[in-house]
Amino acid sequence: MRKMMLINPHPPGRHGEESITVIVQMPLNLAYIAALTPGDWEFDVIDENMELAIDDNGELTFEPVDMVCITSVTYQVSRAYKIAEACRKKGMAVVMGGIHASVVPEEASKYVDAIFIGEAETLWPQVIKDFENGELKKKYNGGLPGLSEMKHVFPNRELLKKKYDYKFSSIVTTKGCPNYCDFCSVPTFQGKKYRERPFEDVLDEMEATDYKGLMFAEDNFYGHSKNSANRAKALFRGMIERGVKKDWLGFTALNISKDAEVLDLMAKSGNFGFLCGIESTNEAVLEKMNKTTNLRIGADNYYDSVQKIHDHGLVVWGSIVLGADGDDKDSFKRMTDFVLQNNIDVLTFGINCPFPKTALYDRLDSEKRIFRKNYPEDWKYYDTAHVVHRLVDMTLENFIDGMQYMYDNLYAGDNLRLRFRKSLNTIGSTTHGKRNAMFGFRVGSDWIQVFEQVLENLRKLYDSGDYYQDWYKSSAVTVPSDKGVAV
Structure with missing residues (x-):
């Protein structure tokens, strides 16, 4: 029987979303690879959030297998390449997929035997067949298949x-x-077309798993049109009618607050609340980000939007971007005031980060402002927890002082508990409201270590x-273009 090792790499010691214990969840893409693999294979998995695949000396912690499959987002990839190197030294075939390999395939292909671009639902069985026949190709492109394929x-x-x-899993809708x-x-990795999975198929999968806690694994479960909103309602209505009892969380935009019906269905179907990208309260910053949804809502209407969500007993988990062009040294106080005045139950953040092949990367690179360019090693800094480009509207010292101000006034001392009490008073009049407020408090408590x-x-x-440092005057490697020429 052939053996396959599935690996989710993680830089040792890093804290991020994976440190939020209340929703620590499995890497679902690896679970799909195991399910999609035809034939007689024995599987094992290493999630480096739990245990290491290589030790401090770069030596493997597991016995050799026939094939190693590694997934990777950008901040994980330098670690992933080291794992791949150790595996190949032992004669194992290594296949890499995930966001980074899909977006920067020219780089990833140098470190593994095969890369998988895109999504695996239709093409993965061919990868296995080629491997078994000794004909593994250097590159596979699964494209962006319709989500009806996930029914199989x-x-x-x-x-x-x-x-x-x-304790938690995720599910694709x-x-x-x-x-x-x-x-x-x-949009670069999953495409600009909003693809919807048939809601009956989602319900069938919910019924088939005994996981009570589920994270909807997408950026906007509510969607971008009336038809998408109706599909979301059909899903939640189906959960209620079928008696599918799940504690679930998802990502969407604040414009969902205008739809009282969907908020009611969400609450009745077990929803805690949702994470939404507030990003900034400065409309000039939102315009530069091209954050059109928030611009249509208008920062002046955020309070009413949050209140309507609270009226249904749901928490608002706000995510913001810090250090974007247009942010100045006073933006941290303004954001802190916004969080407190608008009763944002949970606040998490990311430092503005130019991920490869995004419009932000292209712009900052053209302006010669990125100073972490020693790729692939420097990809570890591209995790929204580090500054990788020079700021224009404040100094680095301003940024550090501003971050400390937010920490002191939102998390340190008794501030987090005071915010929890406010959430409890706002949404805690019902049993599910109390549960949801406690969920928000637990997320915030875990985020303290991330902030620190x-x-x-x-x-x-x-x-x-x-x-x-001016890396544009050095010989540092840059992101290759689609034609393989450095840009």
């Missing part, structure tokens, strides 16, 4: 649960995004002097 196979959650006993926010890689590590990263950057 459900991810093998049991394999991963048996190994690590994850849509993919792609027609918007083009300048910092976002979703970001502050540590910033201070290390300040002390290193790297922020002031």
Whole structure:
């Protein structure tokens, strides 16, 4: 029997979304690979959030297998390449997929035997057939198949649960995004077409898994049109009618607040609330980001939007971007005031990050402002927890001081508990409202360690002097273009 190792790499010691214990979830893409693999294979998995695939000396921690499959987003990829190198030294075939390999295939192909671009639902069985016949190709492109293809196979959650006993899983209901926010890689990776999975298929998968906690694994479960909204309502209505009892969380935009019917269905179907990209309260910043949805709502209407969501007992998990062009040293106080005045239940953030092949990367690169360009090693900094480009409307010292101000006034001391009490008073009049407020508090409590590590990263950057280096006068590697020529 052939053996396959599935690996989710992780830089040791990093804290991020994976550190939010209340929703620690399995890497669903690896569960799909196990389910899509035909024939007689034995599987094992290493999630480096739980245990390491290589030790401090770069030596493997597991016995050789026939094939190693590694997934990777950008900040994981330098670690993934080291794992791949160790595996290939032992004679194992290594296949890499995920966002980074799909977006920068020219680079990834140098470190593995085969790369997989796009989505695996239709093409993965061919990869296995080629491997078994000794004909593994260097590159495969699964494209962006319709989500009706997911009806034919459900991810093998049991394999991963048996190994690590994850408390939460995710489920796919849509993919792609027609918007083009300048910092976002979703349209590049999943396409600009908003693809919807038949809601009956989603319900069937929900019924087939014993996972009670589910994260909807997409950027906007509500969608971008009336038809999409009706499909979302049909899904939630189906959960209620079938008695599918799940504690679920998802991502959407604040414009959902205008639809009282969907908010009611969400609450009745077990929803905690949702994460939405507030990004900024400065409309000039939103315009530069091309954050059109938020511009249509208008920052002045955020309070009413949040209140309508709270009226249904749901928490608002706001995500913001810090350090975008247009942000100045006073923006941190303005955002802190906004969070407190608008009763944002959960606040998490990312430092503005130019992910490869995004409009933001192209612009900052053309302006010669990126100072972390020693690729692939420097990809580890592209995690929204580090500054990788020079700021224009404030100094690095301003940025550090502003971040400290937000931490002191939103998280430190009794501030997090005071915010929790406010949430409890706002949405806690019902049983599910109390549960949801506690969920928000637990997320915020785990985010403290993330915030503290970001502050540590910033201070290390300040002390290193790297922020002031001009990498455009060095011989550092740059992101290859689609034609393989450095840009």
